[in-house]
Amino acid sequence: MSRVADIAAALAGYDPKALSVDGVQAFLASLVEPAILRAREPVPLFQALGRVLAEDVISPFDVPPHDNSAMDGFAFDGSVLDASSSEFVSLRVAGTALAGAAWRGTLTRGDALKIMTGAVMPAGFDTVVPQEFCTVDGDAVRFPANALRRGDNRRFAGEDLKQGRPALLQGERLMPAALGLLASLGQAEACVFRRLRVAYFSTGDEILSLGEPPREGAVYDSNSYTVFGLLTRLGCEVVDLGMVRDDPAALASALSDAANKADAIITSGGVSVGEADHTRAVMRQLGDMAFWRVAMRPGRPMAVGLIPRTPGAADESGATVLFGLPGNPVAVMVTFLAFVRPALLRLMGCNASNAAPPPMLRARSAGSIRKKPGRTEYQRGRVTCTPGTLPEVRIAGNQGSGVLSSMVEGNGLVVLHHAQDSVSPGDEVDVMMFDGVI
Structure with a gap:
């Protein structure tokens, strides 16, 4: 056979x-x-967009490699929040930590360190108060005690990627975020299928x-x-x-x-x-x-x-x-x-999730659509969005199979499934969006 x-x-x-x-x-x-x-072949990252990864990528180190501040503000030992009995916390500013280098110095529980986004958190400090919550007077910083909780605004080492764990799997299609992820691992090229x-x-x-x-x-x-x-x-x-x-x-x-x-x-x-x-x-x-x-x-x-x-x-x-x-x-x-x-x-070598048909958007039909069960219909539609409501889709132009102008007018295909019947105004339908697909 x-x-x-x-x-x-x-x-x-x-x-x-x-x-x-x-x-x-x-x-x-x-x-x-x-x-x-x-x-398979190795290609530079600038040539890898849309290519399919031919092998797993294992993270050689933690990303980020150290605990760091999630915003500009002041780092301090969050235990002072638990111990504070007043409405405000006041701490001595011992210095400034900039991104790109660890701050060197001695800190106590009553100190704060002015810190920039991405800067290494000093040992013993676990919380960052945003600068907009703070009042600075000389070498002292003051902020409301109820403005945050212990541990706020700190990024942990390895919270993005853990050393020795897979960062990307074989069969992944390398889109912009994946290229950035590879770059964050110091990788100048990717091994991809031809x-x-x-x-x-x-x-x-x-x-x-x-x-x-x-x-x-x-x-x-x-x-x-x-x-x-x-x-x-x-x-x-x-x-x-x-x-x-x-x-x-x-x-x-x-x-x-x-x-x-x-x-x-x-x-x-x-x-x-x-x-x-x-x-x-x-x-x-x-x-x-x-x-x-x-x-x-x-x-x-x-x-x-x-x-x-x-x-x-x-x-x-x-x-x-x-x-x-x-x-x-x-x-x-x-x-x-x-x-x-x-x-x-x-x-091309994509795994099952990357080779799946595009996900469907759920939208409300603006009008009636005639349909008999027993076949799947793909009608060209135009989806519009209003904040706070479900997207709305209208049938776009002439639906004849030789009419390309309605494919240009539409931004998605209204998918009326095999067992589905006619659609009334306001009914929810599935839409296969064109963005990133055609």
Whole structure:
């Protein structure tokens, strides 16, 4: 039995003519597992943004390395608060501690030390009173006894990272905060998996390249540019194979070429049941394929499978993962976000949490949305926020699967789940936000 057939057999209720969104995601998780990248390389931190960590990072020391002040103020022994019977505490200012060097001197229980944010806390002192609470008169500082509690405004050594403990785990995608964390450990570079190579081409005799004159019945290729943007935002190395006509020999050549050059292939168009489309037949001839009608809108037709590589053509596994997407522009983007993006993140070496679909925002619908149970719908919406209230989402423009303008107008996809019914004004819905995703 083929690998695709094995995966299908293991899925409960698998029906290629009416496959649920959850079923697609489960299928793809199994399909891509053997093809996850293994090759790794060290890169400087300035080049590591979006890359996937190939090994655990163990903290070589505590961060911060010492107890320090969380703000500008005066450090003192907090036990004086417990002992104070008056409304105010008055202490002698013994000196000033600046960030970057430990203060050297002798302190007593009745002393205070003027201290800057980040400066090392002196031995025996455990509390900092903010300077705005204080009145300074010569070498004395005075503040209300009830303004704080013992231990306030002190950062502990190792409260961020403990020496010998994992700071970042293999499979973590290095975003800005992670780069800063690595820098805080004194690390100038990160060991990451190599970039995922993804080949892409559009199919169809009705597609025009930019620069070609318009002709009746033809449309300009927009999918190449949206897919390029999606892949580039994801951090992939994009192999652009242009456009391929509805010719079996040309399609076979393009797919074989893509399999030998890349870890994954994305095509758009040609996976429906149209008589003029040769893509399905060529895919079936070349690889181990499944063809689906997914219970979703937009994006019903889809193909997935494995295209064998020429021996010696690649350095990972013996086959390239293929995602055959619909031809309509919005359907391409929706199926990419719902299915392809999580699968590519897993291929890149991301762990399960980093490869998960984007989290959903909960929002109130500003209007009615018609929906029948039995399929998942992704409607373009525009979310607005008012402080103190749940975000509100309005459907954005024409929802046709070929209308890109509403993808531009919207800032998220309203996700109406498989079993969900129509939505009334004020009902809560899930929204997959675009920010950081497309």
